[in-house]
Amino acid sequence: xxxxxxxxxxxxxxxxxxxxxxxxxxxxxxxxxxxxxxxxxxxxxxxxxxxxxxxxxxxxxxxxxxxxxxxxxxxxxxxxxxxxxxxxxxxxxxxxxxxxxxxxxxxxxxxxxxxxxxxxxxxxxxxxxxxxxxxxxxxxxxxxxxxxxxxxxxxxxxxxxxxxxxxxxxxxxxxxxxxxxxxxxxxxxxxxxxxxxxxxxxxxxxxxxxxxxxxxxxxxxxxxxxxxxxxxxxxxxxxxx
Amino acid sequence: xxxxxxxxxxxxxxxxxxxxxxxxxxxxxxxxxxxxxxxxxxxxxxxxxxxxxxxxxxxxxxxxxxxxxxxxxxxxxxxxxxxxxxxxxxxxxxxxxxxxxxxxxxxxxxxxxxxxxxxxxxxxxxxxxxxxxxxxxxxxxxxxxxxxxxxxxxxxxxxxxxxxxxxxxxxxxxxxxxxxxxxxxxxxxxxxxxxxxxxxxxxxxxxxxxxxxxxxxxxxxxxxxxxxxxxxxxxxxxxxxxxxxxxxxxxxxxxxxxxxxxxxxxxxxxxxxxxxxxxxxxxxxxxxxxxxxxxxxxxxxxxxxxxxxxxxxxxxxxxxxxxxxxxxxxxxxxxxxxxxxxxxxxxxxxxxxxxxxxxxxxxxxxxxxxxxxxxxxxxxxxxxxxxxxxxxxxxxxxxxxxxxxxxxxxx
Numbered sequence: 230x231x232x233x234x235x236x237x238x239x240x241x242x243x244x245x246x247x248x249x250x251x252x253x254x255x256x257x258x259x260x261x262x263x264x265x266x267x268x269x270x271x272x273x274x275x276x277x278x279x280x281x282x283x284x285x286x287x288x289x290x291x292x293x294x295x296x297x298x299x300x301x302x303x304x305x306x307x308x309x310x311x312x313x314x315x316x317x318x319x320x321x322x323x324x325x326x327x328x329x330x331x332x333x334x335x336x337x338x339x340x341x342x343x344x345x346x347x348x349x350x351x352x353x354x355x356x357x358x359x360x361x362x363x364x365x366x367x368x369x370x371x372x373x374x375x376x377x378x379x380x381x382x383x384x385x386x387x388x389x390x391x392x393x394x395x396x397x398x399x400x401x402x403x404x405x406x407x408x409x410x411x412x413x414x415x416x417x418x419x420x421x422x423x424x425x426x427x428x429x430x431x432x433x434x435x436x437x438x439x440x441x442x443x444x445x446x447x448x449x450x451x452x453x454x455x456x457x458x459x460x461x462x463x464x465x466x467x468x469x470x
Numbered sequence: 471x472x473x474x475x476x477x478x479x480x481x482x483x484x485x486x487x488x489x490x491x492x493x494x495x496x497x498x499x500x501x502x503x504x505x506x507x508x509x510x511x512x513x514x515x516x517x518x519x520x521x522x523x524x525x526x527x528x529x530x531x532x533x534x535x536x537x538x539x540x541x542x543x544x545x546x547x548x549x550x551x552x553x554x555x556x557x558x559x560x561x562x563x564x565x566x567x568x569x570x571x572x573x574x575x576x577x578x579x580x581x582x583x584x585x586x587x588x589x590x591x592x593x594x595x596x597x598x599x600x601x602x603x604x605x606x607x608x609x610x611x612x613x614x615x616x617x618x619x620x621x622x623x624x625x626x627x628x629x630x631x632x633x634x635x636x637x638x639x640x641x642x643x644x645x646x647x648x649x650x651x652x653x654x655x656x657x658x659x660x661x662x663x664x665x666x667x668x669x670x671x672x673x674x675x676x677x678x679x680x681x682x683x684x685x686x687x688x689x690x691x692x693x694x695x696x697x698x699x700x701x702x703x704x705x706x707x708x709x710x711x712x713x714x715x716x717x718x719x720x721x722x723x724x725x726x727x728x729x730x731x732x733x734x735x736x737x738x739x740x741x742x743x744x745x746x747x748x749x750x751x752x753x754x755x756x757x758x759x760x761x762x763x764x765x766x767x768x769x770x771x772x773x774x775x776x777x778x779x780x781x782x783x784x785x786x787x788x789x790x791x792x793x794x795x796x797x798x799x800x801x802x803x804x805x806x807x808x809x810x811x812x813x814x815x816x817x818x819x820x821x822x823x824x825x826x827x828x829x830x831x832x833x834x835x836x837x838x839x840x841x842x843x844x845x846x847x848x849x850x851x852x853x854x855x856x857x858x859x860x861x862x863x864x865x866x867x868x869x870x871x872x873x874x875x876x877x878x879x880x881x
Contacts, residue, residue, distance in 0.1 A: 330812075330813060331810070331813045331814070332806065332809060332810050332824055333810055333813075333814075333816070333820040333823045333824055335823065338823060338824065338825075352512075355512065356512045356513055356514050356515075357514070357515070358570055359569060359570055359571070360568060360569045360570050361569065362568065362569070368568060368569075370570070388506045389504070389505050389506040389607070390504070390568075391504075392503070392504065393504070393568070429565075433565045433566070433569060434569075435474070436473065436474065436477055436562065436566075437566060437569070437571050439474060439477050439478055439481070440477055440481050440526065440528075440566075441515060441517060441523070442518075443477075443478050443481040443482050443485070444481050444484075444485045444517050444521075444523060444527060445485070445517035445518040445519045445521070446485055446486065446519045446521075446715065447519075448715050448729070448730055449519040449520075449521075449715075449730065449732070450518055450519055451518075451519050451520035452518060452520075453520075454516075454519075454520030455516045455517070455518055455519075455520045458513070458516040458520065458522075459515065459516050467515070469515060469571075
């Protein structure tokens with residue numbers, strides 16, 4: 230049996246709750262957008278927000294904040310089929326919390342790896358996101374990260390742009406982080422118009438490119454190393470490339 | 471000259487400085503302005519040579535009254551010269567920072583008119599940034615040897631890191647190639663900044679220096695001994711090594727066609743890491759008998775090969791310091807082992823499950839009394855075995871300095 234949830238975090242947690250109420254485990258747990266085989270039997274799991282938050286609280290209270298973060302970070306690793314592992318990981322924890330400390334356990338190890346992937350991407354996006362200044366002074370960045378890291382990027386930028394307005398727009402997932410000098414909010418963007426850039430925006434992009442090109446030491450050119458640090462998929466949104 | 475042309479020229483002149491670290495600032499957090507510094511640095515881009523770009527690294531000016539043989543900006547070179555104004559640099563910094571291109575500024579300079587005048591211009595730039603624009607990002611500034619103590623101290627109070635480059639590893643070489651500099655003169659501003667902070671109960675400022683490798687005949691042993699004393703006695707945070715790239719034709723220097731000794735530079739950084747994070751003494755890594763690092767092996771492996779009596783080490787029992795001495799294990803692997811063995815006695819398959827590489831380590835360990843690979847107790851046998859291992863190309867570029875994760879090579 231294949232279980233399918235609506236690709237929200239609450240939806241995923243609802244599926245975990247379902248595994249307890251039904252006393253059964255799916256062969257496979259997956260998101261809506263994943264293609265199914267023709268003859269697969271599919272059960273759609275309805276999202277129950279109240280149940281989801283109850284479970285999340287239980288995770289926090291019984292397994293600790295660290296594990297709660299691990300669960301959320303793994304969930305954001307949305308380029309991977311993490312669902313089966315994460316479902317079994319949570320159940321393993323409720324059975325015996327001490328097992329989650331054992332990193333040589335295959336489930337524990339694989340969740341650790343998902344989390345690492347996500348956090349590495351957060352680090353990369355904090356570094357590689359490029360803002361442009363809009364007419365009225367707002368800083369605006371378009372991104373399309375390989376994993377859903379936007380929810381984890383707010384704190385970093387809020388700290389440095391405390392007194393600026395900024396928007397980070399994930400074009401791939403149609404979401405945006407909006408900061409208005411006071412609060413930080415995550416929005417879904419249904420459609421949008423390309424905003425007008427400030428007059429000096431092009432000048433500074435040009436100057437940055439100048440700097441970028443001339444700071445390299447020609448006798449030490451190493452495009453392979455450069456590529457391992459900045460993989461091509463990040464470059465589309467970086468004006469210097 | 472337009473800003474565009476100045477930026478091009480003064481970036482070109484600044485690029486040979488290795489340091490681009492933006493980590494480890496201890497300045498107090500202050501949220502009244504623009505920007506913040508983190509404990510670990512951020513590399514915002516990587517240039518075509520694969521080096522981390524964290525800071526806007528530029529010279530204030532490439533005018534210089536000194537004539538150091540190894541330097542592209544020496545006074546006897548006929549090249550276009552330019553100087554920024556303090557405000558031009560401040561505006562560039564702010565606008566780059568807002569766009570998330572950089573973590574801050576790395577400001578260095580040639581000596582224009584005289585030392586005090588130059589130091590004054592750098593100070594003015596920092597004052598505009600910190601006081602007028604309320605910039606709270608990272609600033610690394612070069613202290614100008616020979617400038618007055620008041621200027622040095624005022625400047626260092628506004629910076630996250632200050633540095634002064636020794637450039638050459640011995641007084642003799644300095645005298646030959648940079649007659650305007652002496653070791654004492656180069657380090658005086660660093661000592662002044664440090665002493666002021668100590669006497670006034672201020673935060674200790676991060677200090678660093680840089681040495682050119684391969685321009686002069688010093689051995690690796692001499693170089694590392696100097697580094698060691700800079701870390702332990704002068705309390706420097708970082709010593710950078712820069713493979714010499716010939717930029718001038720000079721009878722006292724390698725010919726212009728000499729390629730930069732990148733592998734030697736890489737090995738020196740590895741040895742430097744062993745000193746700072748792996749609890750090694752200089753004399754263990756290098757000594758009279760072995761004054762140069764073995765280019766074929768990393769320095770830890772080379773040390774292990776000379777000290778086979780120390781091995782094999784039992785992974786389940788050895789303490790942290792001992793585990794760190796096993797070739798092929800880095801800080802991250804050791805951390806994993808320490809954590810995992812609290813739960814259970816580890817076997818070789820546990821190590822593999824944790825993705826700990828045993829490629830090199832397997833010759834030097836026992837796991838639960840068993841050896842993953844029969845220990846070859848002779849130097850020659852091990853040497854040929856290890857040389858036959860497929861080698862990844864050494865990553866000759868140090869990145870993300872100071873950051874713990876970089877010790878283990880992870881982002």
